[in-house]
Amino acid sequence: SSDLTQDPAVSVALGQTGRITCQGNSLRKYSVSWYQQKPGQAPVIVMYGKNKRPSGIPDRISGSGSGNIASLTIAGAQAEDEADYYCASRDTSGNHWVFGGGTKLTVL
Amino acid sequence: EVQLVQSGAEVKKPGESLRVSCQGSGYSFTSYWIHWVRQMPGKGLEWMGRIDPRDSYTNYSPSFQGHVTISLDMSISTAYLQWNSLEASDTAIYYCTIVGLNTGTHYDAFDIWGQGTMVTVSS
Numbered sequence: 285s286s287d288l289t290q291d292p293a294v295s296v297a298l299g300q301t302g303r304i305t306c307q308g309n310s311l312r313k314y315s316v317s318w319y320q321q322k323p324g325q326a327p328v329i330v331m332y333g334k335n336k337r338p339s340g341i342p343d344r345i346s347g348s349g350s351g352n353i354a355s356l357t358i359a360g361a362q363a364e365d366e367a368d369y370y371c372a373s374r375d376t377s378g379n380h381w382v383f384g385g386g387t388k389l390t391v392l
Numbered sequence: 393e394v395q396l397v398q399s400g401a402e403v404k405k406p407g408e409s410l411r412v413s414c415q416g417s418g419y420s421f422t423s424y425w426i427h428w429v430r431q432m433p434g435k436g437l438e439w440m441g442r443i444d445p446r447d448s449y450t451n452y453s454p455s456f457q458g459h460v461t462i463s464l465d466m467s468i469s470t471a472y473l474q475w476n477s478l479e480a481s482d483t484a485i486y487y488c489t490i491v492g493l494n495t496g497t498h499y500d501a502f503d504i505w506g507q508g509t510m511v512t513v514s515s
Contacts, residue, residue: 317501326487326508327437332501338494370437374500380453386436
């Protein structure tokens with residue numbers, strides 16, 4: 285089990301908006317980050333500090349959150365957004381890091 | 393260019409030892425913690441542990457404590473993940489990653505990743 289909980293799968297129609305959520309008590313205290321992983325590739329950071337986008341990440345990807353829930357929103361979803369998405373944060377002790385179980389985003 | 397370059401794929405038998413490496417370049421190696429992450433076949437990411445290059449302080453996930461060792465060779469800017477006795481359940485891709493180089497250490501984000509090392513343990 286993971287200290288961060290994600291829905292296993294989310295589907296979104298091409299060009300529509302999809303949202304992936306991450307829930308955990310540690311999010312009340314520690315920063316969340318999000319990673320995109322495509323088959324056969326290493327993870328890539330797509331969001332950090334709840335709503336900060338690294339260089340090169342399209343602005344159709346945004347982050348938000350409050351309390352113990354963080355969200356990653358993909359507006360105008362494209363075929364290339366189809367991937368596994370993971371959230372991460374420190375655990376409630378602050379001494380370790382944890383990943384959510386991952387969400388498989390399918391663009392229909 | 394900032395890079396973490398990992399050693400190549402390994403095939404081992406149960407009970408054998410193994411050390412995989414992660415060499416950093418293009419940045420100040422001592423300035424950023426190096427973390428290791430496991431991904432078992434078809435499964436999600438799992439944080440294993442981390443090492444601070446300033447003082448070699450390590451801490452591990454309880455799930456991995458006592459089964460793996462993380463270490464450094466500062467002379468070649470390289471971190472290692474080591475097993476003394478592999479098990480079939482260690483079959484996975486292992487990634488090294490660093491926190492905060494581009495995103496700032498305050499945000500605890502893994503912003504640079506190695507390419508991964510596939511470890512297969514089979515009799």
